[in-house]
Amino acid sequence: METKIKKDWFGREKSIAELHYDSKLWISEIEFINDELRFLDNLLSMYFIDCLDLGLKKNIEEFVKKIATEKQLISTFINLINKHEKILVDLIETNSVKSNKNFLESHKKLEREINTYFKNYKKLKKDIFNTIENIMKKKEQLKISLK
């Protein structure tokens, strides 16, 4: 289900603990995606020969490229989140988180970018699932026709 409501915290302020917890959740999710990408990469390798037989070589090549891009984005985001966290720690020490509008804006911006990344990643996964399911179906049909 798609939603068009844009998240801007609906006019309320987030607490320092909540801002910090956001970063922890992002890092945990992104690190998990990193492992998942490796699995998807291996899975595509497993079906590579079948893809050649079924004329789906281009699809696989496209997925491999996209996976490589996703991996690069992972390190970019981890660096950005770590830097963002460092700034938060500095602001906590000087007791100026709430008064620092730039920081709050950069948190919102990072949140939007990460959410877009998650959304695009899900789209990639769905496309990979559909292609692999298609291969499995065709392999099964081929087996039946050869019996």
Added chain:
Amino acid sequence: METSELTYKKFEHNKSINELEYDTLIWISEFEFIKTELAFLKKLIQSNSFKSRIPNLYERLQLFIQEIDLLQKNNQRILHKLTKQHNNLSGELYYESFQLIAYEKLAEKIFNYTTTYQNFKIRIFEYLESILKQE
């Protein structure tokens, strides 16, 4: 791969009804996606793509299927609750305290489900990758 060690945290804040509704829609979208993913993982396991000479392969895969069945059941239950919650919040200007309590209970349930699901995926990926390496 490491399992998730994050714990659920509840924050004291005054969320508006719009934010509760927004969170609910995001969760519905997430759980719809998990439904698709679980169906894919089940098909993958049942597809005979993995070689049968690996010891206890069939038994291990059956255990994963049982876990998927349970995850699918719980996913369906949570999706049902989320849809109900969305219907209750939709079109209202304010929420009652019992609605906030129900929202928070569901938020914790969702966190626990996604943690369990993520840990399940870590185990299944590790196992399937180990099989792929042997082929």
